[in-house]
Amino acid sequence: MSLKTLKVYEKRAGCSKVKFGWNPQSVQWYLESEQNTSFYRKTVEELHPFIHDCKTLLDIGCGIGSFAVEFAKKGYSVTAIDKSSLAVESLMEKARLMNLSNLKVINKSFEEFIFDNNYDIVFISYMMGLVNDNNIIDFLKIANKRLVIVLPFSKIKNDFSINELYTELGVDLKNLEQFNYASMLNILNKRNYKYIIKKVSAEFGQPFDNIDEAVNFIYHYFKLPVERSDDVREWLNRKTTYKNGKLFLPNLRESMMIII
């Protein structure tokens, strides 16, 4: 390890606060959502005009790799890293089945990853705890041409119209506060970085086999009182529709792409 790499590594250690855990069920939910919605494809389509002069891309916190696959399909030479072995295994299997030889998948956290070379694009999506004032300098160091950060548009999370359920149950919407693109722009403005922003709205709903699965899903992703599960079920009965023969909870996801 060179001294320069070692210094970046030491500085990075312990500065991630991303709270996101995978289990076999959540991997399955993401896979089904990815196959039945437009979020990943549409985001990459809309980003493409800003990055078509780039060849190599590093996807940090790739998860099950829905973005990494879309970028690889477009011909970029992609390296995808994630600290979750479960998510990475799912992506490796997908890359193998799709014969994507331009996609390299690595099971490492950003803090552990040793950067042998730079990438034309460093891409980071929905990693709210990782894109902070300190890390932004490291991301820029390894990005030859662009750093692309995708973040939620709203300060109060409203995936799956969840605000409505919180309000019906009398749960404080403050619990849904999140780091959004505006917080990121504050960091960039403070440092006088130049950037372009582009809003993307795309369907990112969730298919289910039945209403019990939908209830489990809501309790997996949102902290709601267990004793209100009948009200949650009743709300889901009102909100879900049918799509491709499955129960479907719609979700118009609004994101902001920040291109630096």
Ligand SMILES: C[S@@+](CC[C@H](N)C(=O)[O-])C[C@H]1O[C@@H](n2cnc3c(N)ncnc32)[C@H](O)[C@@H]1O
């Ligand atoms: C909300 S998911 C986003 C996945 C993907 N980027 C997307 O937009 O669909 C956050 C991901 O970051 C990963 N993660 C969290 N902290 C990380 C770190 N320090 N280094 C690498 N991956 C990390 C998690 O395992 C998870 O897969």
